[in-house]
Structures are given as structure tokens and as C-alpha cells.
Amino acid sequence: MAYVAVKGGERAIDAAHDWLAEERRGDPAVPPLGVAQIQQQLGRAVNRVMAEGSLYDPQLAALAIKQAQGDLIEAAFLLRAYRTTLPRFAHSKPVDTGAMRIERRISAIFKDLPGGQMLGPTYDYTHRLLDFSLLDDEAVAQGPVAEAVPEAMPRVPDILGHEGIIEPDVPSEQEPGDLTREPLSFPAGRDVRLQALARGDEGFLLGMGYSTQRGYGGSHPFAGEIRMGEVSVEIEPAELGFAIDIGDVVLTECQMVNQFQGSKTVPPRFTRGYGLVFGFGERKAMAMALVDRTLRAEELGEDVTAPAQNVEFVLYHSDNIEATGFVEHLKLPHYVDFQSELQNVRKMRAERGTPE
Amino acid sequence: MKGYNFAYLDEQTKRMIRRSLLKAVAIPGHQVPFGSREIPLPYGWGTGGIQVTASILGAGDVLKVIDQGADDTTNAVSIRRFFARTAGIATTTATADATVIQTRHRIPETPLREDQIIVYQVPQPEPLFRLESSRVETKRMHGLADYGSMHVKLYEDIARFGQISISYDYPVMVNDRYLMSPSPIPAFDNPKMDMMPALQLFGAGREKRIYAIPPWTRVTSLDFQDHPFRTINAPYPCGLCGATDSYLDEVVTDDTGGRLYVCSDTDYCSRRRGAAE
Numbered sequence: 001m002a003y004v005a006v007k008g009g010e011r012a013i014d015a016a017h018d019w020l021a022e023e024r025r026g027d028p029a030v031p032p033l034g035v036a037q038i039q040q041q042l043g044r045a046v047n048r049v050m051a052e053g054s055l056y057d058p059q060l061a062a063l064a065i066k067q068a069q070g071d072l073i074e075a076a077f078l079l080r081a082y083r084t085t086l087p088r089f090a091h092s093k094p095v096d097t098g099a100m101r102i103e104r105r106i107s108a109i110f111k112d113l114p115g116g117q118m119l120g121p122t123y124d125y126t127h128r129l130l131d132f133s134l135l136d137d138e139a140v141a142q143g144p145v146a147e148a149v150p151e152a153m154p155r156v157p158d159i160l161g162h163e164g165i166i167e168p169d170v171p172s173e174q175e176p177g178d179l180t181r182e183p184l185s186f187p188a189g190r191d192v193r194l195q196a197l198a199r200g201d202e203g204f205l206l207g208m209g210y211s212t213q214r215g216y217g218g219s220h221p222f223a224g225e226i227r228m229g230e231v232s233v234e235i236e237p238a239e240l241g242f243a244i245d246i247g248d249v250v251l252t253e254c255q256m257v258n259q260f261q262g263s264k265t266v267p268p269r270f271t272r273g274y275g276l277v278f279g280f281g282e283r284k285a286m287a288m289a290l291v292d293r294t295l296r297a298e299e300l301g302e303d304v305t306a307p308a309q310n311v312e313f314v315l316y317h318s319d320n321i322e323a324t325g326f327v328e329h330l331k332l333p334h335y336v337d338f339q340s341e342l343q344n345v346r347k348m349r350a351e352r353g354t355p356e
Numbered sequence: 357m358k359g360y361n362f363a364y365l366d367e368q369t370k371r372m373i374r375r376s377l378l379k380a381v382a383i384p385g386h387q388v389p390f391g392s393r394e395i396p397l398p399y400g401w402g403t404g405g406i407q408v409t410a411s412i413l414g415a416g417d418v419l420k421v422i423d424q425g426a427d428d429t430t431n432a433v434s435i436r437r438f439f440a441r442t443a444g445i446a447t448t449t450a451t452a453d454a455t456v457i458q459t460r461h462r463i464p465e466t467p468l469r470e471d472q473i474i475v476y477q478v479p480q481p482e483p484l485f486r487l488e489s490s491r492v493e494t495k496r497m498h499g500l501a502d503y504g505s506m507h508v509k510l511y512e513d514i515a516r517f518g519q520i521s522i523s524y525d526y527p528v529m530v531n532d533r534y535l536m537s538p539s540p541i542p543a544f545d546n547p548k549m550d551m552m553p554a555l556q557l558f559g560a561g562r563e564k565r566i567y568a569i570p571p572w573t574r575v576t577s578l579d580f581q582d583h584p585f586r587t588i589n590a591p592y593p594c595g596l597c598g599a600t601d602s603y604l605d606e607v608v609t610d611d612t613g614g615r616l617y618v619c620s621d622t623d624y625c626s627r628r629r630g631a632a633e
Contacts, residue, residue, distance in 0.1 A: 009433040077398070084394040085360065183389040183564035186492045312490055322562045325399025329479070332401065332431050335605050336424045336461045336620055340523035340542040342606065343588045348517055 024069050038062035047250075047279025048072055052320060053079030054180065054199045056249050056278050073201075077321050084180070090235040093243055097253045097276075098155050100229040104280075107156045108223040109257060115153030120228060121280075156225035157255045157272060166257065166270040188311055193295055194288075198276060200318030202284040208294075208308045208318075209287035217294045217306030221273060224257035228280050252277045254285035258293050263301050271300065363410040363443040369393055373411040373566070377557060380568035385530025386498070387481050392564040402435055403561030405458050405477035409439065412473060412557070413456060418446045420454035425462035425603065425620035432460070451623050461524075463545040465602045465624040468554035470571060476539045478560040481567060483527045483537040503535045506578065514583055523588050529576050530569055538575075544587040544603045549575040592617040597628035 025032065039046055039062035049061040053076040061079060068074035104120025107113055119125075121143075160166040177192040179199070184192065197205060212218055230250050234243040254275035262268035273293025275285035290308075297309040307313050317323065361367065369391075376390040395403040413419065419439055423432035427449040435458060436447050448454050451466040460477040468474060484494045487505045497503070506527060513521045526543040530536045538546055539558060549556065549569060556569040569575060579585040590604045595616045602624055604617040619625035 009428045009430045010437075013430060013433060077394075080394045081396040085364075085366065087366075180393075181391045183391060185389065312492065316491075321394070322399045325401060325403075326479070326562055327400075328398060329400030332460075333424045333429050334461070334540075336542055336603070337524040337540050339590070339604070339606050339620075340544065340588050343590055344521065344523040347588070348519065348521070351518060 024067070033066060035059060035062045035066055038065050044280065045070070045072055045075075047277075047281050048202060048284075049075045049079060051278040051281050051284065052076035052199060052201060053083065055079050055083040073320050073324050077324070080321055090237060092246075093234045093236060095231045095233060095249075095251070097227065097231055097251065098153075098158070100153075100227055100231050100251070100253075102153055102227055102229040103250075104229070105153055105225065105227040106223075107225045110156065110159075113156065113159065115151055122282075153227070155227070155255065157257065160224070160257070160270065164269070167260075167272060169272070184315055186312060188315060190292075190296070190299075193311065193315065194274065194276070194292060196315045196318055197288045197291060198278075200288070201320035201323065202281070202287070204318050204320065204323075205284060205287040205291055208314060209290035211306065212290050212294050212308045217297065217309040219256075219273065219290065219293045220259035221256040221290055221293065222258070223286065224255040224272075226252070226254045226282060226285065228252040228282065250279050252279065252281050252285040254282070254289040256286075256289040256293055260300065271296070357442050357444075360442055362415070363413050363439065363445075364395070365393065365407065365410045369407075370411040373407055376566045377408065377411065377568060380557070380566050381555070381570050383534075384569050384573050385528075385534030385536040385567060387565040387567050389564055390566050392561045395561065397434065397438065399562035400479060401431060402458070402460060402477040404559030404563075404566070405460070405475050405561075406435060406438065406559070407561055408475045408557050408559035408566065409456060409458050410443075412475075413439065413443055413445060415443075415445065417455045418448050418453055420448050420451060420457045420623075421459075422457070422462060422464070422621075422623075423460040424605070425464070426622040428622060449623050450627075451621075461540050461542075462603070462620060463541055463548045465599075465619070465621045466627075467548075468552060470553040472554040474552075474554050474556050476541075476556065476558045478537065478539045478558045478563075478565075480525075481537055481558065481560040481563050481565040483535050498534060501533065501535075506535060510578060510580070514580070519586075520579070520583065526585075527578050529578065531573050532576075535578075536567065536569075536575075542588065542603055543577065543585075544589050546575075546577045546585070547587070551575075590617050594619045594625060594628075597625045597632070599625065599628055 039058050042065065045065055046058050046061045049064055049072055050056050050058065053061065061075065064075035064078040067078060102118060104122060105115065105118045107117065157166055161168060177189060179192060179195050230248045232245050233247055233249055234245050236243040256273035258271045258273055260269055260271040271293065273289040275288035275292065277285045277288065291314060294308040295311050295314060297304050304310060372391055376388045380386065380388045392404065392407065395406050397403060397406065419436065420427065421432045421436040423429040426432065439445060440447055451457065451464040454472065456473050456475065457464065458475045482491065482494050484497060484506065487509060488494050488497065510520050522543065524542045525537055525540040526546055528536050528538050528546060528549065538549060551572055551574065553571050555571055558567045577585040590606060592604065593600045594602060594604060596618050599619055602619045602621055605620045607616045607618060609616050
């Protein structure tokens with residue numbers, strides 16, 4: 001065999017892209033998938049891509065899913081690489097989840113509470129039996145029309161707060177950090193930690209949160225409240241001097257209530273873990289709240305022994321765009337490094353008298 | 357390219373990166389954190405180098421991109437196309453014709469000049485990361501020039517294997533002050549960094565660090581008096597051009613142990629063959 005030159009990389013790349021486009025489209029006899037269909041019928045995928053892509057735009061998220069053939073990390077990457085080129089016009093005011101237009105709200109710590117429990121569109125109590133009728137075009141089942149939510153739904157930790165039995169939520173006047181503009185540095189404040197977790201990979205946070213429940217940095221959590229619904233986003237342009245509503249986003253918020261034994265200076269009371277995710281992303285919001293709480297170990301004077309309590313470990317490894325790039329870069333050529341390792345190992349074996 | 361700024365990044369971002377570059381040049385070998393952006397290529401594929409290159413490119417620049425020493429490897433092709441598309445600049449495969457050279461894992465064999473800049477893609481800027489995983493701790497170690505653990509690691513290698521077992525990404529001291537990762541170039545290339553006339557810039561996108569070696573700066577590979585630094589290369593001449601001074605790739609030619617050793621620097625090799633004809 002003659003030496004096969006690796007020339008032709010350009011043509012190979014073009015051909016690979018053409019093949020990819022053909023594979024993405026699939027059998028042309030099957031109608032193409034519309035972006036609107038993805039947005040409407042694959043909503044949970046759209047939500048996940050918006051959360052991990054850090055951009056609230058259901059249509060673009062649906063487009064990214066279509067372009068990525070449903071590879072959600074690839075889709076989130078597409079969204080991020082677009083997002084980073086967008087100019088910034090303003091910062092929003094903090095959204096008020098207390099004023100959320102609730103679609104789902106449950107508490108695991110009170111049987112009934114002001115505003116009541118509201119299941120919303122959940123898979124929780126479905127039996128996971130494949131519904132073969134979906135193989136055919138289905139008739140649309142009409143859901144019940146919600147009556148106007150009658151009363152205010154105060155956030156559950158705020159209800160407990162009146163008693164002073166849970167740590168207060170202290171508002172901060174400090175400008176929050178922004179990981180998309182400034183590199184991570186340590187010690188990382190809770191604002192930056194929460195931003196990293198909100199952008200983080202759902203699977204990674206799920207595993208981390210799960211590990212805290214199995215003895216690696218346990219924090220005795222209760223799901224104080226999970227709520228999902230629309231909130232208004234407001235900005236306050238300097239030239240106006242008052243806030244204006246620029247649109248709505250759907251959010252899922254989880255407040256974990258955790259036992260705390262108290263310390264020399266603080267009496268026993270409950271502490272909080274917080275999760276907030278774009279769209280309906282309950283699994284991630286809950287996992288995020290667990291991990292947020294364990295990452296506060298040092299602040300609360302707890303021993304830092306488990307991975308989920310190690311801020312550097314969690315924050316440096318939660319981003320799936322970074323992780324997937326670096327894991328997958330191993331498929332790039334490493335001829336040069338491997339060659340020097342080969343020569344090195346051969347030399348070391350020769351010096352030890354190992355037969356070839 | 358329509359809808360995007362010259363060389364993809366917006367001007368504010370370029371300014372931010374240039375400020376980091378100036379700081380890096382002022383403190384040779386020191387890792388400067390920077391607000392790394394997403395790039396439409398994956399992390400680990402050269403996003404740091406791409407951001408550095410995008411920030412220094414001017415319309416008159418001529419860009420060369422190599423991966424493993426070669427201009428025609430797929431990732432080099434992809435990055436060269438990225439800049440041809442987003443900046444519309446001229447590209448070349450000739451080392452001598454380039455004003456900016458972006459590289460992954462090699463330094464060209466043709467010596468670089470004062471009017472050239474070489475940009476390295478860096479996967480892991482922290483030279484101490486295998487010895488200390490916490491960046492809080494390694495930052496302190498750099499601050500105090502506390503590099504004893506690296507010397508101990510090299511000593512342990514000699515005690516166990518009779519020699520230092522690092523063959524690429526071999527740690528260097530820059531300007532007698534900062535321990536630095538030269539990026540995963542073979543140790544063979546380390547001596548080229550010392551007193552190089554060209555400016556050397558290093559970008560690590562995922563790890564969000566930039567560092568630099570100004571022209572004519574002393575760069576030494578760590579060693580001991582009784583175990584001086586040694587380069588590693590296959591003990592053959594190039595099977596195509598006959599060069600005995602270039603770094604060689606090993607090409608498997610059959611399944612019975614047949615091997616061909618050829619220059620990893622494709623430009624160097626083809627130029628030598630052209631000259632011989």
C-alpha cells in the first residue's frame with residue numbers, strides 16, 4: 001500500500017455536510033417536520049433547549065431542534081452560538097414569580113395552603129403505558145377550561161417566613177454577575193452559581209442532586225413549592241424612568257426547604273435551595289434546588305466532603321456545551337502527541353530490555 | 357459575511373480580548389482570565405485560538421491554519437474556511453507567507469520571523485492540573501511561584517522510569533517566572549519557543565484563559581542538571597523528503613508492521629520535495 005495522503009479534507013467536509021443534510025431530511029416520501037409542529041408538539045424539548053441554550057425563544061429553539069435532528073445538546077449549542085452575537089439593549093428587572101400566572105403549583109409540605117394545590121399539565125400520575133393510538137393521527141382531546149384562578153398564591157417559603165422559622169430571603173442591591181461576559185472566578189457568589197446551574201445540563205444536575213439524596217452531601221430536602229407559569233418581564237429604560245412590560249416568559253420555580261441544625265450564632269431553622277428554569281422544566285428545577293443548597297455548605301458552616309458540595313467541581317462541569325466539545329474533541333487528530341508517546345514508550349521498553 | 361461583524365466577533369468583544377492580550381504580553385506566561393464567548397465551533401476544537409485570531413486579524417493579514425503540523429487536516433480546513441468566510445482575508449499554506457499562524461499541536465519547522473504571530477489552541481492552560489485539580493489552589497501556587505510539586509513529579513518519573521515520561525505538553529518556565537503549558541505540542545518543539553522572534557499567543561476558550569510569550573523571551577523546559585531536557589523524535593529521515601531535522605508522523609502502511617515516517621509539517625515537506633525536483 002502506498003502512502004495515502006490526507007489531502008482532500010475540503011472535499012470530504014463538503015461531502016459529509018451534504019450527506020448530513022440528506023440524513024436530516026430523511027425519507028422524502030414522509031412530509032417534512034415544520035418548526036411550528038416542533039414548537040407546539042415537542043414543547044418539553046423546546047423548553048430544555050431554551051434553558052440550556054440560555055435564550056428564551058421557542059421558535060428559534062424549535063428551529064435548532066429541527067436542524068440538529070433532535071440532538072438537544074447540539075440544538076442548545078446552536079442557540080448559544082447565535083445568542084452570543086446578539087447586542088444587549090437592557091437588563092430586565094427581577095421577575096416576580098409571586099405574581100406568576102400559575103399553570104401548576106404544588107407543595108409537598110402543606111396539605112392545603114392559600115391558593116391551593118394545582119396539578120396542571122403533568123405526567124406525574126400517568127401510567128407509563130405506550131399509547132398505541134398515537135401511532136395514528138389522533139383526535140384532539142379538549143382539556144378542561146380552567147376557571148380563573150380565584151385567589152392569590154403566595155410563595156410557600158414566604159408563608160413560612162412570617163414565623164421566622166426559615167432563613168430570610170435577603171434582597172441584594174449588588175449587580176448580579178454574568179458568566180456569559182466574565183469568566184468564572186472563586187469564591188463564586190450565589191448569583192453566579194445559580195446562573196451556572198440554570199444554564200447547566202439537566203442530566204448532570206439530576207445526577208448531582210440524586211447523589212445528595214444517597215448520602216453524598218445530604219441536605220434533608222422537602223419540596224416546599226414547585227410552580228410553573230407565565231411571568232412578565234419588565235425593563236426600565238433610563239430615559240423613561242419607569243418600568244415597561246416587554247413580554248412574558250414561562251418559568252418553573254422550585255423552592256426546597258431544608259433542615260438546618262443551627263450553629264453557634266444561628267438558631268435551628270430551615271434553609272432554602274432554589275431552582276429556576278426557562279419553560280416547563282420541573283426535573284431540572286428540582287435538581288437545581290438540591291444542588292444550590294448543597295453548594296451553600298461552606299456558607300452555612302457544614303463540612304464540604306461530597307462532589308455536590310464542591311463549588312469548583314459542580315460549576316466547572318455543569319455546562320454541557322463545554323463538556324460535549326471537550327469530550328468529543330478526542331476524535332480530532334492527535335497523531336503528533338500519540339507519536340511522541342509511541343517513541344517514548346518504545347524507548348523506555350528498549351531501555352528495560354523488553355523484547356520488541 | 358452578512359449579518360456578522362468582520363471575523364465573527366463584535367468589536368466590543370475584540371477590544372475585551374485585546375486588553376487581555378496586552379496584559380498577557382506584559383506578564384509573560386501568566387494566565388489571564390477573559391470573557392470567552394461561544395464560537396460556532398465546539399469547545400475543544402480551537403475556540404480560544406479562534407477568538408485570539410479574530411481579535412488580531414486585520415483586512416491585510418494572511419492566515420495559515422495547521423493542525424498536527426498539516427494544513428489539510430479536517431479541523432485546520434474548517435477553521436481556515438471559517439476565517440475566509442467571516443473575515444474574507446487571504447489564506448496560505450506557506451509558513452513564510454503568513455502573517456498570522458493558528459496552530460494546534462505543532463510549531464512549524466520553518467523558523468518564524470518578527471513580523472509574524474503564532475496563535476496556539478490550548479485545551480488545558482493550567483500546567484499544574486494533573487497535580488492539583490483546584491484552580492483556586494493552582495492560582496495561589498502561581499502567585500507564590502510554588503512549583504516544587506512539578507519538580508517532584510519529574511523527579512519521581514526519573515526514579516521510576518529512569519527518565520522524564522512527559523513527551524508532549526512538556527512544562528516550560530517563561531522568563532524565569534511562570535510555569536506554563538506550551539499546549540500539547542511535542543517536546544520536540546519546545547526549544548523553538550525559546551527566544552522566538554515572533555509573538556506567541558495562547559487561547560483557551562473553554563477554560564477562558566489567554567497567555568502570551570513576547571518576542572525574544574527566554575523559555576526553558578524543566579529539567580535537572582544531571583537529567584537535561586531531551587527531545588523525542590522517531591530515529592529516521594522523512595520517507596518523502598529525506599529531512600532529518602523535522603518532526604515525523606508515523607504512517608501505518610500495511611498490517612504486517614510496515615511503517616512510513618513522514619514530516620508532520622506538510623508545508624515544510626512539500627517545499628523540500630519541490631526544491632529537490
